[in-house]
Amino acid sequence: MATIVIDAGHGGYDAGAVNGSRYEKNDNLRIAMAVGERLKRCGINVIYTRTTDVFVPLLERSRISNNNNVDLFVSFHRNSASNPAANGVETLIYNNASNQALQAAEALQQALVNVGVQSNRGVKRANLSVLRETNAPAMLLELGFINNEQDNELFDSRFDAYADAIARSLAQSVGVNCNPGNGGGNGGNNGDPSTATIRSIQTTLNARYGAGLTVDGIWGAQSKKALIRALQIELNMLYGAGLAVDGIFGPRTKAAIRNLSQGSRGNLVWILQAGLIAKGFETALDSIFGPRTATQVRAFQTANNLASDGIAGPNTFEVLMR
Ligand SMILES: [Zn+2]
Numbered sequence: 183m184a185t186i187v188i189d190a191g192h193g194g195y196d197a198g199a200v201n202g203s204r205y206e207k208n209d210n211l212r213i214a215m216a217v218g219e220r221l222k223r224c225g226i227n228v229i230y231t232r233t234t235d236v237f238v239p240l241l242e243r244s245r246i247s248n249n250n251n252v253d254l255f256v257s258f259h260r261n262s263a264s265n266p267a268a269n270g271v272e273t274l275i276y277n278n279a280s281n282q283a284l285q286a287a288e289a290l291q292q293a294l295v296n297v298g299v300q301s302n303r304g305v306k307r308a309n310l311s312v313l314r315e316t317n318a319p320a321m322l323l324e325l326g327f328i329n330n331e332q333d334n335e336l337f338d339s340r341f342d343a344y345a346d347a348i349a350r351s352l353a354q355s356v357g358v359n360c361n362p363g364n365g366g367g368n369g370g371n372n373g374d375p376s377t378a379t380i381r382s383i384q385t386t387l388n389a390r391y392g393a394g395l396t397v398d399g400i401w402g403a404q405s406k407k408a409l410i411r412a413l414q415i416e417l418n419m420l421y422g423a424g425l426a427v428d429g430i431f432g433p434r435t436k437a438a439i440r441n442l443s444q445g446s447r448g449n450l451v452w453i454l455q456a457g458l459i460a461k462g463f464e465t466a467l468d469s470i471f472g473p474r475t476a477t478q479v480r481a482f483q484t485a486n487n488l489a490s491d492g493i494a495g496p497n498t499f500e501v502l503m504r
Contacts, residue, residue: 184356185227187247189257189312190214191322194237199262199328206260206328207235209337213325213345214258220349224360244315252318253356254286260337261324269330270301274322276313283319286355290323293351297343300332323348342464343376375401375459382467383456384408390449391415401460409456410435410503416449431503442494446471454494457502458482 190211192198198206211232218228229250231243247255261272271294273287287305295302303324313320325344326333337344349362377399384405387393393408407429414435417423423438442454452469459465463478476492483490486501494502 183225183227184253184353184358185229185251186221186352186356187229187231187250187252187255187316187318188214188218188221189231189243189247189255190233191257191259193232193235196237199260201262201328201334204328204334206262209260209325209328210258211235213337213341213348216341216345217256217258217348217352220345220362221353223362224349224353224358226353226356226358226360240311241315243312244317247316247318247320254352255312255316255318255320256290256352257312257320257322259322259324260326260328262327262329266329266331268327269333270303271295271299271326272303272324273305274308274310274313274324275305276320277307277309279307279313279321280319283321286319286352287321289355290321290348290351293347294323294325294344297340297347298336300326300330300336346376375462375464379459379464379467380405383459386452386456386467387412405460406503409453409460413439413450413453413499413503416453420448420450431500436496436500439496439499442471444471444473444476444492451475454479454499454502457499461502 192207192210196207198210200206215233218230221228229246231246232238273291275283275287291305310322313322326337328334346362350360353360380401381397381399384395384397387408388395391408391412393411395404395408410431411427411429414425414427417438418425421438425435425438442451447470449469451471452467455465455467455475458478459467461482463482465475465478479494479498480490480492483498488497488501
């Protein structure tokens, strides 16, 4: 099994770069954990140097890697500069890095450029402790400047897309072909859903409910209507609700909804998950109401001033289907 060390830079009393209330150590941990989750889903053995806000000395990070049989070491950082105009993404490797490290770094950098970055600063060589002292091919990613507002905006709004792209690239560099973004992640909320995920929802709506949608990856009015129709079809089949399948979420449709909660399964859960994803609350599309779906239901409820109980009932569906 391939093994990758995921190193979230800084931590504890070492905040890294700071911009107001935004600490590099927190951004690093967030993206590192999101990438690690995805790599695990690809069947890769993930070793974290930290999973909480603790200080880990630099040499200890390399030691963790060197004590294991590791294929790749990746350190996650945000850049900083006194000039707030400095921006963009770069990947660092050691001065005398192996070809393997260079190739992995170039692939990673390109994957992020493909998602979209403010500027491509390329792959650079540097004499940094974690790169020098780690035996495995090692790289250090600077995912935008923490003191550049547009880079922060990209970090937040494209968080899931970055995590997907990083994980896919790292997996490929250790010989694993995997698309960890499918099925969702545990990353940020309210990000734009990926067009691939929307396409997959549209395809299912067509196949399962004869929606006749153009599979274009864009969540527009027709897709919304198709999801409400799917909901009405399911409510009719499961509970004999006798609803008109008109794609309009009215009082009768609302009244026919029964609560879904953690442990629920089936097509109604799939419709709930599709609705959450379309609203930017990324979750799995597996028709199983698991802990992650519950977390995203709560997040959706909080964001929409609904009682945040993690139970998807009539009120939650009403807002979700808007
Ligand atoms: Zn740093």
